Amino acid sequence: MTQEMWEIKRLHLKPELVWSMAMSSLRLRMGRTLLTLLTVAACCAFLLFLLTAPISDDPADRQMWGLMITLSLIVSAAGVLNTMLMSVTQRYREIGTIKCLGALDSFVLISVLVESAMLGLAGAILGIFAGLLLSVVIGSISVGLGVFTAAYWSGVFWKIGAAALVGLCLTTFGAALPAYIAAKMPPVEAMRGEK
Amino acid sequence: MSHSAQTTDAATNPADYWGADLSQQVDCTVMARGVKMVYRMGSESIQALAGVDADIFTGEYISIMGPSGSGKTTFFNVVGGLIKPSEGSVYIDEIDIAQLDAGELAWLRCRKIGYIFQSYNIVKAMTALENVTLPMLFAGVPPDEAQDRAVDILKRVGLGERLLHTPKELSGGQQQRVAIARAFANQPAIILADEPTANLDLRTGEEIIALMKEMNTERGVTVICSTHDHKMLDISDRIMWMQDGRVKKLARREDVEITISKMKEEGH
Numbered sequence: 257m258t259q260e261m262w263e264i265k266r267l268h269l270k271p272e273l274v275w276s277m278a279m280s281s282l283r284l285r286m287g288r289t290l291l292t293l294l295t296v297a298a299c300c301a302f303l304l305f306l307l308t309a310p311i312s313d314d315p316a317d318r319q320m321w322g323l324m325i326t327l328s329l330i331v332s333a334a335g336v337l338n339t340m341l342m343s344v345t346q347r348y349r350e351i352g353t354i355k356c357l358g359a360l361d362s363f364v365l366i367s368v369l370v371e372s373a374m375l376g377l378a379g380a381i382l383g384i385f386a387g388l389l390l391s392v393v394i395g396s397i398s399v400g401l402g403v404f405t406a407a408y409w410s411g412v413f414w415k416i417g418a419a420a421l422v423g424l425c426l427t428t429f430g431a432a433l434p435a436y437i438a439a440k441m442p443p444v445e446a447m448r449g450e451k
Numbered sequence: 452m453s454h455s456a457q458t459t460d461a462a463t464n465p466a467d468y469w470g471a472d473l474s475q476q477v478d479c480t481v482m483a484r485g486v487k488m489v490y491r492m493g494s495e496s497i498q499a500l501a502g503v504d505a506d507i508f509t510g511e512y513i514s515i516m517g518p519s520g521s522g523k524t525t526f527f528n529v530v531g532g533l534i535k536p537s538e539g540s541v542y543i544d545e546i547d548i549a550q551l552d553a554g555e556l557a558w559l560r561c562r563k564i565g566y567i568f569q570s571y572n573i574v575k576a577m578t579a580l581e582n583v584t585l586p587m588l589f590a591g592v593p594p595d596e597a598q599d600r601a602v603d604i605l606k607r608v609g610l611g612e613r614l615l616h617t618p619k620e621l622s623g624g625q626q627q628r629v630a631i632a633r634a635f636a637n638q639p640a641i642i643l644a645d646e647p648t649a650n651l652d653l654r655t656g657e658e659i660i661a662l663m664k665e666m667n668t669e670r671g672v673t674v675i676c677s678t679h680d681h682k683m684l685d686i687s688d689r690i691m692w693m694q695d696g697r698v699k700k701l702a703r704r705e706d707v708e709i710t711i712s713k714m715k716e717e718g719h
């Protein structure tokens with residue numbers, strides 16, 4: 257017998273590989289990464305500005321404000337979701353290929369999620385700084401030195417938290433469904449996906 | 452010859468059917484038994500494989516021939532554990548691959564089988580080196596060692612000067628060499644190559660086939676390679692003809708040489 261008997265083994269998820277895959281994917285698609293980053297940042301900045309900027313107590317004004325927040329969120333969310341969706345669907349072929357090389361479904365899914373979460377988080381951090389700056393600059397026009405009072409900044413940590421969460425969720429949710437579909441797809445089908 | 456006649460032949464004279472010298476004990480790396488594959492597209496269904504039986508011996512270089520649409524790719528995908536057949540079983544070293552769970556299947560794809568595709572399928576965003584390193588990382592080889600091994604194997608396929616090039620910067624032939632290096636990275640038992648030369652010019656194609664043959668002899672890997680090109684048959688140990696989702700014939704090269712030269716004359 258020339259043939260060695262072999263024992264079937266099982267591959268497990270390797271967290272360090274998930275991390276390096278996610279990071280290299282961001283690095284390799286630097287153009288798109290930066291663009292998404294800026295979109296997320298703009299979205300978070302605008303949201304934070306709207307949350308912190310002074311508004312009059314007039315109910316009509318408040319309503320207007322609420323509408324603006326909602327609309328801007330919807331527009332930027334649609335933009336980010338679309339980019340994430342494209343970013344994953346354009347990778348179907350690559351995903352099929354790496355599954356042939358031994359990538360587990362969970363590896364595919366988690367590495368895309370980690371990648372998106374990192375992107376969302378980085379965008380959110382950038383956006384929070386920009387939003388605070390915007391709030392100070394524009395706020396000082398309407399309330400002058402009032403922007404440096406504690407009252408102006410009441411609940412700011414909650415607002416920052418909310419903006420960060422929105423940034424994180426935008427990218428992660430946008431990528432989750434297509435990543436799940438691609439991860440579950442049989443490798444050959446995924447490879448046919450996109451040329 | 453009709454298929455039923457074929458089956459009778461196989462029953463009465465297996466040596467003829469398998470093209471094997473049955474006086475010798477042979478090990479089978481791949482056994483396909485009654486493999487059928489039906490694709491459903493809405494109300495229509497297409498039978499791509501209509502019951503394929505085949506034994507593929509350890510260490511041999513077997514070429515699969517057959518017209519387009521005869522089921523070669525489907526057969527490869529089933530053998531490689533990339534799709535599940537509608538019926539029948541594939542055994543790799545006597546293990547029924549339908550019984551494997553996701554983690555085991557990933558291990559099989561990673562360690563046991565190397566895939567080479569017609570369209571190369573090199574990960575576009577990665578360098579040649581990264582492409583070859585990746586399957587080793589999946590297998591759990593430490594990154595430094597994986598990289599050293601990837602460099603060695605890329606040198607072996609003649610790309611020592613192209614380690615850091617991305618697919619964009621490589622010709623088709625070079626990309627296919629990367630794919631070969633990647634397929635061999637984890638020292639698999641089986642190489643499945645589906646028309647690896649179809650997108651290449653004749654000369655480059657011959658070089659690729661020659662390389663695969665060298666790796667086959669050097670490493671004792673079983674190579675299963677589908678092709679349209681009769682020239683490629685010269686280096687195979689056995690040839691399997693497929694038609695309409697069935698094995699039409701499976702024979703040793705020595706036994707079919709006359710047929711091949713006749714086919715060449717006829718300009719096929």
Ligand SMILES: Nc1ncnc2c1ncn2[C@@H]1O[C@H](COP(=O)(O)OP(=O)(O)O)[C@@H](O)[C@H]1O
Binds near residue numbers: 491
């Ligand atoms: N994913 C698929 N869905 C539907 N039909 C398919 C699919 N893949 C292959 N087929 C059909 O199955 C048959 C065999 O195809 P294939 O295995 O690709 O043959 P070959 O590789 O020999 O050209 C063809 O009729 C083809 O149209």
Ligand SMILES: [Mg+2]
Binds near residue numbers: 523524525645
């Ligand atoms: Mg084919």
